[in-house]
Amino acid sequence: MTPGSATSPGPARPAGRTSSLPQDRLARDLQVRDLHLRLTDWFAEAARDLPWRDPGCSPWGILVSEVMLQQTPVVRVLPVWREWLDRWPSPASLAAEPSGAAVRHWGRLGYPRRALRLHAAAAAIVAQHGGAVPSTYDELLSLPGIGTYTAAAVASFAFGRRETVVDTNIRRVHARLFGGAALPAPALTAAETKRAVELLPDDTALSVRWNAGVMELGAVVCTARNPLCDACPVRDACAWVAAGRPAPEYVPKGQAWAGTDRQVRGAIVAVLRDADAPVPRSMLLEAPVDLAMGADVSLQPPDRGPGAFAALHGLRAPAEQLERALTGLLADGLAEEVDGGVRLPA
C-alpha cells in the first residue's frame, strides 16, 4: 500500500491498539478530530509565508518546489526556485531546453539528477498531458523523479485532493505524538503508512490543511534535534512528552562523504556547470602541476567561488576514482562527451 493511493473511504480512525469496545473507538475518534482542528488552527496562524503556498502559485510551481525540497532545506531552495520559475514558468518552456540547462540552473542544490528528472518530467507532461501538470496521484507517480511522497504532495497541495502525505517531518511527528518515540523507524514501515491513512481527516479541504500543518509542525517545532515543545499546539496530547521525552533507541548512521564517489561527482559537475565550453577529459582526470603543487586558489575569478577546478583537484582523488565518477555521470546523462571533451548535455 502506497501512502498516496491509500485513501480509505471510511471514517478516520486513530492509530495504535484497536479496541473492540465501541465507546473506546468513539473516544479516540473525538480525540483525533480535536487534534485535526487544533493543528490546522495553529497552521493557519503560524504557517511560514512560502511562495509555493501562495494561492496564485501554479501546479507547476508547486511541483518544482516539491522536487527541489527533496532532501534540501527551504532556505536554500527559495532563491533557486524563484529564478527557475521566472525562467521556466511552464513545463513546456523547460521541456524546450536541453537537459543540461536544467542541470546548470539547478545550481548547488545538490543531487543534480533531480534536475535531469524534472526536465524529463516536463517533457512527459508535454507529451502525455498536453503541457498541463496532471492532478491525480497515479498520473503524478508515473512521472520521472516523482515518488510516493511528491505525488501525494502535489495532488494535495496543488489540486486539493485528499491524499495521505508522508514525509520525514510527518513521520517524526506521528512517531512522537502517537508512538511516544523520539524518532521514527529508519525506513518507512507499513504500520506507519496505515497510521497516517487512518489519521487523515475525512473532509477533503481539511485533509489538505492537515497534511500541510503536520509537515509544518515537524519542520519548525517538532524538529529532529532540539524540538520546541513549549511552542507545540498539541503538546498535551503528545505521547513522547508524556513519556518524558526518552532518547532515540538507535543512532542514525551519517552518510559518508569525504573520499566518496559522490564527492568527486559533485566536484566534476561543478566544473562542467561553470564551464562555457566542453572541458577536455585530461583537465578533469589529471591534476595540473601548478594546482597539484598548491597554487594560490585565491587567484581564481572572484565570482566563480573557490574555483571548481581547484576544488576538484584539491580532492586528490585517485585516477581510478575520477575515471569511475566521470563514467557514472556520463551513464546517468548528467554529462556528455563531444569532440572537445565533456560538457553538460546540450
Added chain:
DNA sequence: GATTCGTGGGT
C-alpha cells in the same frame, strides 16, 4: 531492503 545519489548551514 539496503545503497547510492550533493550540498551547506547549524550545533
Added chain:
DNA sequence: TACCCAAGAAT
C-alpha cells in the same frame, strides 16, 4: 571541529 541532517527517488 566533526557531525547532523533537510518536503526522497530509483535501483
